[in-house]
């Protein structure tokens with residue numbers, strides 16, 4: 305599927321932006337291919353998981369399109385002001401089209417810092433910006449020096465408490481330096497009290513009052529910048545130490561790739577990092593470790609048999625208990641049609657039905673005659689716990 309059917313699409317997706325409806329349509333076509341003669345279906349997001357995480361490694365068109373942007377993104381991140389290559393240099397210039405002195409990493413990281421004319425689908429920057437936004441974002445443990453904190457957008461450093469008015473879209477152009485300044489004696493940020501002649505003083509006072517009455521809260525990056533370094537080191541010794549006076553946004557970039565570096569990032573590791581986007585993916589239960597799944601895929605088996613086994617691992621075999629739950633108007637009873645006694649769960653369907661277990665016993669005696677057969681052994685075999693370990 306990835307290399308024979310979708311490969312032509314990847315060439316186009318690298319350079320052309322499409323509306324999300326188009327990518328949804330491609331997903332729908334691929335999903336339809338896998339659902340032929342297959343019911344109940346396994347969720348498409350599950351099939352997109354890597355094979356060693358329980359999926360089939362199908363490439364999600366949206367995530368793959370973002371992964372293909374690494375070709376431009378990595379040079380841009382390595383050297384934002386003067387990246388190697390014609391296209392990254394063009395992107396670097398476009399990112400600074402509103403404010404030429406701005407660090408290009410800032411609009412890459414924060415949507416509210418992006419040039420206004422490059423926030424739409426037809427912008428040349430659309431795909432690289434989407435690739436940045438698709439990466440997971442957890443800046444909770446990031447420590448920035450004070451100069452770097454001041455240039456951040458206020459909208460990302462302040463959030464409204466639930467049941468209180470949200471941060472207004474009209475305030476998105478505000479930066480931290482509009483409301484905070486460096487107090488050099490203590491080496492911290494302190495709020496500015498905006499007075500009348502100052503532009504936006506009414507808005508800034510309103511935000512400041514909401515911070516003081518706790519209806520708005522500071523992001524941990526800004527909160528830490530308001531605490532002296534020695535206090536922070538005492539309270540949270542596991543965090544990096546705040547240092548330097550030059551603007552340095554690298555800690556934010558590193559936080560987007562926990563346990564990895566940008567220089568070693570590949571399209572495969574990018575897709576793996578973005579697997580949180582596959583929100584409907586369901587892992588195998590009980591879970592299998594990668595070594596067991598490697599055995600499963602390398603085990604010599606006809607495709608049809610492996611297909612049944614794969615569906616069984618995902619608890620998607622069409623036993624009557626599952627069918628009755630999905631479509632009670634069509635399947636009238638969850639009872640096994642063979643023994644007519646027990647509910648036909650997947651385990652009953654495969655192993656536990658008395659009439660079927662007689663067949664299993666016969667097979668077992670023929671191939672493993674010296675080993676006593678127990679139902680738990682068969683169940684363990686299904687999940688490759690004892691059979692392939």
Ligand SMILES: [Zn+2]
Pocket residue numbers: 640641642643644645646652656657658659
């Ligand atoms: Zn039965």
